[in-house]
Amino acid sequence: MKTPNPSRRSEQSRRAILNAALDLVAEVGYAKLTVEAIAARAGVGKQTIYRWWPSKGAVLVDAVLALSEDEEGAIALPDTGDIRADLRGVLRAIVDEYNDPKIDTITRALAVESLTDPTLNTQITGRVLGPLLEVTKDRLRAGQRAGQVAEGVDLGVAVELLYAPIYHRWVLRTNPLTHEYADTVLELALKALSPATINTVE
Amino acid sequence: MKTPNPSRRSEQSRRAILNAALDLVAEVGYAKLTVEAIAARAGVGKQTIYRWWPSKGAVLVDAVLALSEDEEGAIALPDTGDIRADLRGVLRAIVDEYNDPKIDTITRALAVESLTDPTLNTQITGRVLGPLLEVTKDRLRAGQRAGQVAEGVDLGVAVELLYAPIYHRWVLRTNPLTHEYADTVLELALKALSPATINTVE
Amino acid sequence: MKTPNPSRRSEQSRRAILNAALDLVAEVGYAKLTVEAIAARAGVGKQTIYRWWPSKGAVLVDAVLALSEDEEGAIALPDTGDIRADLRGVLRAIVDEYNDPKIDTITRALAVESLTDPTLNTQITGRVLGPLLEVTKDRLRAGQRAGQVAEGVDLGVAVELLYAPIYHRWVLRTNPLTHEYADTVLELALKALSPATINTVE
Amino acid sequence: MKTPNPSRRSEQSRRAILNAALDLVAEVGYAKLTVEAIAARAGVGKQTIYRWWPSKGAVLVDAVLALSEDEEGAIALPDTGDIRADLRGVLRAIVDEYNDPKIDTITRALAVESLTDPTLNTQITGRVLGPLLEVTKDRLRAGQRAGQVAEGVDLGVAVELLYAPIYHRWVLRTNPLTHEYADTVLELALKALSPATINTVE
DNA sequence: AAATAAACGAGACGGTACGTCTGGTCTTGAA
DNA sequence: TTCAAGACCAGACGTACCGTCTCGTTTATTT
Structure with missing residues (x-):
């Protein structure tokens, strides 16, 4: 060799x-x-x-990485203090990307590779998905400090609660991906992550 | 022809x-x-x-369908009245299947097909995934009648809240799939679906 | 295999x-x-x-064999009793073939294969060249019976004496291949093969 | 360029x-x-x-030329007056060379080139084969002067009569190349070139 | 029971793409 | 500037499968 x-x-x-x-x-x-x-x-x-x-x-994978690295650190989440609005922007943007035919095709290709080849899976999750999850966790951490997100929650699970439903619907094409859907997911996720106590109806 | x-x-x-x-x-x-x-x-x-x-x-796809049809309608969720326990059983069972190497390999193959071929995607989601989602919705509906799940919630979104995080973690291999993880997801999902009002901290 | x-x-x-x-x-x-x-x-x-x-x-090799087998046993030498005339016809015909550009190219290709690959060499000499040499030996044998060719001569060497000079000149392109050349070779070969005694000059 | x-x-x-x-x-x-x-x-x-x-x-070709030029004009035929003995030495030496595996391989390579590339063919015949043919013609010319070779014979053909059968048998591997074979060829060639008249049997 | 017609096992076919190898040209760094 | 090293474009190599297409050979109705 x-x-x-x-x-x-x-x-x-x-x-x-x-x-x-x-x-x-x-x-x-x-x-x-x-x-x-x-x-x-x-x-x-x-x-x-x-x-x-x-x-x-x-x-x-290299091609996609080269693309995203051209955009140079664009993967930053806003922090306006309004966690609902900040995350809504991200989720809607992701929905838009999945609905763009070109991005859809390329991302499906990456998903196939990820399923097939563990080596590429590591690269993809590490270098494409990873940074997004990290900045999202950062934003949620800020939410914790601001009292909008419960202290004890596992942020790794929290970000999956936000992104996984959209991903699931996109991969399996079970239902159309819309902004409304993204908003619904966000509401449920925020409720799940909420620090509030719950008054169980008796 | x-x-x-x-x-x-x-x-x-x-x-x-x-x-x-x-x-x-x-x-x-x-x-x-x-x-x-x-x-x-x-x-x-x-x-x-x-x-x-x-x-x-x-x-x-036919091979997998033949497998699951041998097990003959086993895709029924229990309804003991304890929605937490019933769903916990399902989620843990799914985690166990994903952790079985043979099922893992076959299921990844189906996922690849689903991503690649829209026709097969329809069959897979319709005949393999669909029934599971339906019986889960049924169980959640029973939960609504029992006052454990909020009335207004979109059950299509609700089932995704339960299953999508596990699927996401399995496809992308971001973290190990354990029973603890399944339980955490279930707790958050139940909180999100809860009919209770929330006492915002003042 | x-x-x-x-x-x-x-x-x-x-x-x-x-x-x-x-x-x-x-x-x-x-x-x-x-x-x-x-x-x-x-x-x-x-x-x-x-x-x-x-x-x-x-x-x-197969292609060339198919060609020559189409012509169906054309590899027969005439026997008019006049061995000089019979062989002259053959040698001139061979010269004509070597001078035909298409046959020249194909025959050179066979020669290269023969030099390079022992397996193909066996096939080529056995199935293309061999039959020609055999019928020529037959004709020379008839010449022996007619008293035109010496009894003791090794016919394997005799046919080489006839054909080798032409082949040599063709392969190495040392001089043009003409009918006159063929005739000269024939005269010398016949003299060499002649049964006559020789009057050494004293 | x-x-x-x-x-x-x-x-x-x-x-x-x-x-x-x-x-x-x-x-x-x-x-x-x-x-x-x-x-x-x-x-x-x-x-x-x-x-x-x-x-x-x-x-x-250059490599082979360099080889033979190291041996520096070794391509000289002896002239002892006994043309039979002199030529026998040359023919046997050639047979020995063809039977040496290394020389065999290299010479076949040259032959392939000669068949394939006209430019190299010119070089090979001109610089490797040519000198041998020339000195042989010189020796035959001396034979003519000594009355051992007929006056009218074309020496270009005469040398081919000597060398071509051996070359033919070597290229085509039709029969083993031995000293006996070389001697037989020599006898026939000398008879063909002989100045003697022939007493045709009546 | 015999005839018939379809599905079967086998595998050759025209193709596409694979991953490797070599040919001959072009580029880079060290001497 | 010349060289060794070797990356480059090009394209043939021989292999693996594709999906289609005969071949006889079962196998299961029809007559």
């Missing part, structure tokens, strides 16, 4: 490959995405892809 | 194919599952598969 | 492959002949070639 | 390349000889080979 020397790597080819991968997956879908087509579209030899990535999934 | 006559279908071949598909997907994973291998393992001609199923995904 | 069943073999594909191989080797030469191009030209999948032949050289 | 400056050429690299080429062709055969392997074995960049030679065949 010969490990190539990264210092000699052609940045131009790398960009061309990542762009071609994103374009093609949006055009033909993940199942019909081929390394051969990526190479052809990028004007690159197949070996140049195989030299640097182990699979088409890895190329795609 | 010639539509074959189902009355002449060989039940023996059908069973052999479904079993071979389940065995193989557990052995080599979904990505490396091939129609050719299923046919060879089942001792069957490839055409016999293509005659009755449009894709390897469809075979797998 | 799976050995295919010859009874199911497609005669149509076989012919198309052999024809495509001959056409292509004449067009682009042996070094640039590829299995891929043969398959494409023949309208055939690559596997259909690899199923029945181990290499492009083997295809070519 | 950039023509490199020969004065700057590294003699050390040149020798290393030629030696590597000879070693490798003897080891793996001509078909599996690659420029990449030559470069690696010689401890040289591929470009250094492509800078000075157009193809692997050209390298090999």
Whole structure:
């Protein structure tokens, strides 16, 4: 096994490959995405892809990471003090992304990879999903300090309560994803996380 | 296009194919599952598969359905009056299934199909997931009548609140799936669905 | 190793492959002949070639054999009693073939294979060259009976004396191949094979 | 196209390349000889080979030429007055060379190149084969002066009569190459070239 | 019981893409 | 500036499967 020397790597080819991968997956879908087509579209030899990535999934993950890293730390949640409004903005934005056909296709491709290849799953959850969950936890922590979120709650579970229902509905296409749905989920989640005592009806 | 006559279908071949598909997907994973291998393992001609199923995904869905239909309507939720205990049993059982390597592998395969092929997605959500969601809604409705669940709540959202976090954690492997986790999710969900008023802290 | 069943073999594909191989080797030469191009030209999948032949050289040998077997036993030498005239016809015909660009190209390809692959060398010498040498030996044997060729001469060497110089000149392109050359070779060979005694000059 | 400056050429690299080429062709055969392997074995960049030679065949030809030029004009035929003995020595020596596995392999490689590439063919026949044919013609000319070879005979054909049968048998592997065979060929050739008249049996 | 027609096992077919290998060109750093 | 090292584009290699298409051979009605 010969490990190539990264210092000699052609940045131009790398960009061309990542762009071609994103374009093609949006055009033909993940199942019909081929390394051969990526190479052809990028004007690159197949070996140049195989030299640097182990699979088409890895190329795609890199492509998506390159995308999100271009936007440079845009993954910051607002903190206006109004936790309901702040989270509503995030959830609605996520719904909008899932409803964008291009993002939908690419994200489904990532989801397939995540299900299939544990290595890529680690990368995807660590570098794409992870940061979002972290900033959300930060926002919820601020909510705890402000008395809007119960002290004892496990924030790891809390963020799943917010995002998982939307993800579930998107993956399984059980029902349409709308802003109203996002709002409903948010209301229930906030109630669940609320620090308030509950007056059980007797 | 010639539509074959189902009355002449060989039940023996059908069973052999479904079993071979389940065995193989557990052995080599979904990505490396091939129609050719299923046919060879089942001792069957490839055409016999293509005659009755449009894709390897469809075979797998049928195989899983055959499995669950063997267990014959087992998808009934208990109703002991204690909604917390009843749901806890279900959630823990789901966690156990996801933690079973064979079921894990097969279910991931179905999830991949669901993401990839809208037709199969419809079948999977309709015939595998759907019944579970329905009986859960029934149980929650009983909870509403018993005053344990708020009246106005959208039960479609309610069941997602219960199941989606577990699904999310399983798909993305963000954290281990345990009974404790299931219990935590249940507590939060029950609080969210609770009919009680909330005493906002002043 | 799976050995295919010859009874199911497609005669149509076989012919198309052999024809495509001959056409292509004449067009682009042996070094640039590829299995891929043969398959494409023949309208055939690559596997259909690899199923029945181990290499492009083997295809070519079969193609040439098919050619010569179409001409059906044409490899018979005349026996008019005039051994000089009979052999002159053969040698000139061989010179003409070597001077035909298409035959030249194909024969060079066979020669390269013969040099490179011992297996194909056996086939080529056995099935293409061998029969010619045999009928020539037969003719020389008749010459022996007629007293035109010495009794003791090794006919294996005798046929080489006739054909080798032409082959040598063709392979190495040392000088042009003409009828006159063929005639000169023939005269010398006949003198060498002559049963006559020699009057050494004193 | 950039023509490199020969004065700057590294003699050390040149020798290393030629030696590597000879070693490798003897080891793996001509078909599996690659420029990449030559470069690696010689401890040289591929470009250094492509800078000075157009193809692997050209390298090999140069390598063989370098070999024979080291032996410095060794290509001289003895002239003891006994033409039979002198030629017998040459023919037997050639047979011995063809029977040496290393020389066999390299010579087959040259033959393949000669068949494939007209440019290299010219070089090979001109610089390797040519000198041998010339000195042989010289020896035959001396034979003519001594009355051992007929005056009118075309010496170009005469040398082919001597060497072609051996070459033919070597290339095509039709029969084993032995000293006895060389002697038989020589006897027939000398008879053919003999100045004597022939007493046809009546 | 014989005839007939469909489904069956087997597997060859035209294809697509795989991941690897080599050819010949271009780029980078060290000497 | 030349070289070794090796990345690059290009494209053929031989393999694996795809989904379609015959082949005989069961198997199960129809006659």
